[in-house]
Amino acid sequence: MSTAEETAGGEVAPWGEVTPDAARRLLVAAVEAFAERGYHATTTRDIAGRAGMSPAALYIHYKTKEELLHRISRIGHTKALEILRTASRREGTAAERLADAVSSFVRWHAGGRTTARVVQYELDSLGPDARAEIVALRRQCDAEVRGILEDGIASGEFDVLDVKGTTLAVLSLCVDVARWFSIDGPWTPDEVGALYADLVLRMVGASK
Amino acid sequence: MSTAEETAGGEVAPWGEVTPDAARRLLVAAVEAFAERGYHATTTRDIAGRAGMSPAALYIHYKTKEELLHRISRIGHTKALEILRTASRREGTAAERLADAVSSFVRWHAGGRTTARVVQYELDSLGPDARAEIVALRRQCDAEVRGILEDGIASGEFDVLDVKGTTLAVLSLCVDVARWFSIDGPWTPDEVGALYADLVLRMVGASK
DNA sequence: GCCGAAGGTGAGCGAGCGCTTAGCGTGCCC
DNA sequence: GGGCACGCTAAGCGCTCGCTCACCTTCGGC
Structure with missing residues (x-):
């Protein structure tokens, strides 16, 4: 099974x-x-x-309705972090790893939009302790993406003015997929993943 | 006054x-x-x-609590549309108009994040009729951005593979600013506007 | 100085909320 | 095959919700 x-x-x-x-x-x-x-x-x-x-x-x-949200949020964020880590730590150029991270992250947000919507947009409904735990997981996601960008800048593959801002923009773009994506729309999760990987590579000055 | x-x-x-x-x-x-x-x-x-x-x-x-949300949503979307229209219809190259649209749209989402958050993320709380009215305003926002992209492609300024998808990504990127922007963070609304205008020009292949 | 309209209040209704409790059926151990 | 732990339900508690209603003030027109 x-x-x-x-x-x-x-x-x-x-x-x-x-x-x-x-x-x-x-x-x-x-x-x-x-x-x-x-x-x-x-x-x-x-x-x-x-x-x-x-x-x-x-x-x-x-114990409470909030515990349900907390469990959902933790499992979801852990999965999201795992996706980014896998892409970040594979072999390949920074551009390949960034494209992999973005496309798989977007595929998860589009394919699992129901879960992703809860995970990404209901954070404020958690109490202070639970929210702090989830925010820590988010910071780790941020660090994974920033790491790839820094690698690419060091190797000369990327041309980025503001690393922190660009990291935020990349994650923001991916996360927002959960808000607008619909299975009845014109794209499959794979197609959005490929489109977004291309857009992000352009954003960091690594397009061919 | x-x-x-x-x-x-x-x-x-x-x-x-x-x-x-x-x-x-x-x-x-x-x-x-x-x-x-x-x-x-x-x-x-x-x-x-x-x-x-x-x-x-x-x-x-x-009349009801929902009427309050409806009024807020309509006023906010009308203002957002007006911002995009103003940028779209000014004189200049497509790249200049796109940069103007993105930076002013982002400034509005960052500076008026309280309003923008309600306008962009509470749409689903409206009833069917009110939601339909607001969705129509959103489609007009979409059309303004797509119009600039098509102008830039026609003039050879832009290099875009998927016009519809890129339009969506540009708007998605701008809208999500309302979710994460904080006045206590490291950027002013103007700085985020300038950063995002640069990122979007790169996305459409128009960076210098 | 009386009057009605406009804009406000205090009290409270019916409904539905998150959550609790008393008790019921079922399968496992000996 | 008796006892009991476990998973679950029916009923309902205390509370707060969106919203209403009877009544009160203020004020311009005549």
């Missing part, structure tokens, strides 16, 4: 690590509800209903 | 068109509350309290 499964929207949802089964069903239901209506507009009754359970069942597996 | 005033955060808020005075105070209070906590997490008691009025006073000037 695979650790990934498909939701109704054709997305890949790697929630295999969440056990037991009832806890995973509740978490998947919460991701869908949060993505559709936002954290504050989602009720615990709605989450439990989507998972085919009574409202009280939620509290057997999670 | 000017039609623009300053909020506590040093932002420009052109709400002079909203009358009478009590209605404007309520609207400004709603913008701040929605930006801080999101539409659904904001209570009508909070909005009225910020405006120094009782909860019931809100309903003298607005």
Whole structure:
């Protein structure tokens, strides 16, 4: 059996690590509800209903509604960081690694837009402690991209005026894909990934 | 007297068109509350309290809480469209007009991040009719940017593979500024505008 | 000086919220 | 096959929500 499964929207949802089964069903239901209506507009009754359970069942597996968001956010950010790290640490020129990072990061945001939307846009609904933990993961994502840019500048591949600002812009561009991407639109996640990799290489002065 | 005033955060808020005075105070209070906590997490008691009025006073000037969001959204999108149109229709090369559009659009999203955050990220909280009206305004924003790109391609200034995708990416990059920009950060709105104008010119193959 | 319109308030309604609790069925251990 | 831990449900508590309503002030017109 695979650790990934498909939701109704054709997305890949790697929630295999969440056990037991009832806890995973509740978490998947919460991701869908949060993505559709936002954290504050989602009720615990709605989450439990989507998972085919009574409202009280939620509290057997999670202490509060916020704990659900926290778990989703941590798993999502960990996955995002892993994607960037894999691309950053592979072999190849800085341009190849940057293109790989951007295209795979964008593919994740487009293909898993339901999860990505929750992960990227519901951060402010977390309490201070949980938010601090997630913000630390974000800074690591930032560091991975900045590292590739610095490598490319050192090797003469890239021409970048403001490393910090360009890093932010690259990540911002990728993240915002989750906001506008639709599976009914004219592009597949792969196509957006390829388009964005090209745009980013141009931004750093590395286009052929 | 000017039609623009300053909020506590040093932002420009052109709400002079909203009358009478009590209605404007309520609207400004709603913008701040929605930006801080999101539409659904904001209570009508909070909005009225910020405006120094009782909860019931809100309903003298607005039929529902959603009408407040609708008015804010329409005014904000109209202003955004006006900014893009002004840049698009001035004289100059396509590169100059694109740089102007991006830098002024970004300045608006950074300087008026409170308003921009509500305008750009609370769209889904509107009902179907109101949302349709706002989406139409967005499409006009899209058309302005695409128009500049097509002019630049026709004149040979730009080298763009996918006009539709690049238009979307340019707008996405600018809009997302409202999500991450902070007045306490290392940049002024002007600096981000200049940085982004440079990045976008590179994206369309027009950098010097 | 009386009157009605405009703009405000305090109290509170019905609904729905996050979450709790008492108790029920089921399978596992001995 | 009796006891019990576990996963779950039905019912509902205390609270706060968006919104309403009866009433109060202020003020210009005559």
